[in-house]
Amino acid sequence: MLLVGLYCRAFSHNCHYAESLRRIMDQTIVIFGASGDLTSRKLIPALYELSQKNRLPKNYRVVGVSRSPLTTEEWKQKLKTTTSEFSGSNFSPTGWSQFANQLHYLACDIDRSSDFRKLGDYLNELESDASNGRLYYLATLPHLYTQAVTQLGDHNMAAEEAGPRRVVIEKPFGTDLKSAHQLNQALHSVFDEKQIFRIDHYLGKETVQNLLVLRFANSIFEPIWNRNYIDHVQITVAEELEVGRRGGYYDSAGVLRDFFQNHLLQLLTITAMEAPPRFEADLVRDEKVKVLRAIRPLHQQEFARNTIRGQYAGYRHEPGVARDSQTATYAAIQLQVDNWRWNGVPFYLRSGKAMSCRTTQIVIHFREPPHLLFGAGATGIGENRLVIQIQPAEGIQLHFQSKVPDGGMRSRLASLDFRFQTGYTEQLPDAYQPLLLDAINGDASLFARSDEVELAWQIVDPILYAWQNEQAPPLEFYEPGEWGPTNSHQWIQQFQRKWFDVCPVIH
Secondary structure: OOOHHHHOOOOHHHHHHHHHHHHOOEEEEEEEOOOOHHHHHHHHHHHHHHHHOOOOOOEEEEEEEEOOOOOHHHHHHHHHHHHHHHHHHHOOHHHHHHHHOOEEEEEOOOOOHHHHHHHHHHHHHHOOOOOOEEEEEEOOOHHHHHHHHHHHHHOOOOOOOOOOEEEEEOOOOOOOHHHHHHHHHHHHOOOOHHHEEEOOHHHHOHHHHHHHHHHHOOOOOHHHOOOOOEEEEEEEEEOOOOOHHHHHHHHHHHHHHHHHHHHHHHHHHHHHOOOOOOOOHHHHHHHHHHHHHHEOOOOOOHHHHHEEEEEEOOHHHOOOOOOOOOOOOEEEEEEEEOOOOOOOOEEEEEEEOOEOOOEEEEEEEEOOOOOOOOOOOOOOOOOOEEEEEEEOOOEEEEEEEEEOOOEOEOEEEEEEEEEHHHHOOOOOOOOHHHHHHHHHHOOOOOOEOHHHHHHHHHHHHHHHHHHOOOOOOOEEEEOOOEOOOOHHHHHHHOOOOOOOOOOOOOO
8 A cells, every 4th residue: 555645636637527517517418329339338337327426517418329210218228238237336226217317319320411400400409508518429430430520510510609519539530640630631620629539548547547647746756757767668458358250340450550559659658748737638738749759760671670560370260350361460569759858768569469368557667776786696686667557457566676584685576566446445437437527528638639649640650551561570470368479579589678478467
């Protein structure tokens, strides 16, 4: 419990929920793709739990929109079953009945202009207050984003005369820089940037948000959070599951599009960013953008040296996957951030399917002491690490050297750790809860800005292009349940480092 104080939610934006809700007393949340998996697994359970915590506006309603010919009662019954499953012990039949009173459903085809006119009339009838906020959540297939936004613009449903109008866009936000830029243009033709919320659910995780608190609400880390004391940084997102039924999508996306362009680069920016003057959306995102601009581009032979790609054995037999697929299910990349704080400190990013376990962690590896005073008989000298475990066992752990009792001056690795599981009695909220609430309140601090998205694609696009040409490293194969290809260990050893392969580090 020595590190409990580090994980206080020190930033004030979450302390202003009540004030924000008083300002917007009437809110309509419109979910496009209401019959889909994301809605039933994540969005409705998150909204249900927010309602049980009294964090939604006093007067709110949730309107589900999709092509499925359902009635409101049929939609409610389906959602009751799935919400009970995904909310677990937090589900209450009485609480659900109260929440379900706010649920409405309308069958609507995004491609039909007449259906959008019907939707607009339906929303106007539901909203009794002349001043009403609306949040449009696009939980549809990505190729429908542009059409949905265009229809909202054509039917004057984005104008803010009657109250705030906001739109939430799920990932993937484009498949490359060109498509991301086109989608941004389509969005900006209807909505102002301040109305657009590009969601990455990783940024809603408590441990990711508390990385900001760890860095900027404590004075003990800032003096050593730089090239003088940090040797390198490892950021790992490992998934235990194989691709399975997502083979059709995954074979056209691959691990770089699926995890690097969004999750991993977001984690890198939060780790490397400077402190903003205030915790405000644009100020936070300004600092993240500066990090992306400082990442050194790779050229020619650097793609083969600084990246590695792999594919798990059996991937080509997954449904929807080409039998000769060259899609990478594993990748590792070395990136350099060319600024004063991080010059010469490599960032190693890796992610993969069918890995040894499910874990997301950021590991700060500190430099060795300049003089090994207790070198004789010591073990693990220099293994000072700060491990930030984002999931599944949320917490942090500090590794340092300690004297072995009754062993002369021999040392061994010891640790101080904090775990959310034991540090707080409350169950950690799903990432969609704080993100949905921030979107309703208009706080975009944890959402990506248009320039942020496009800069991330500018980093990933050249790697994707190189991998399709003669600059690609060889595609290495690995058995499911391993830490990627065997060669990944030799790959990082060429930089005189080794992977921190422990999962999860905090039990």
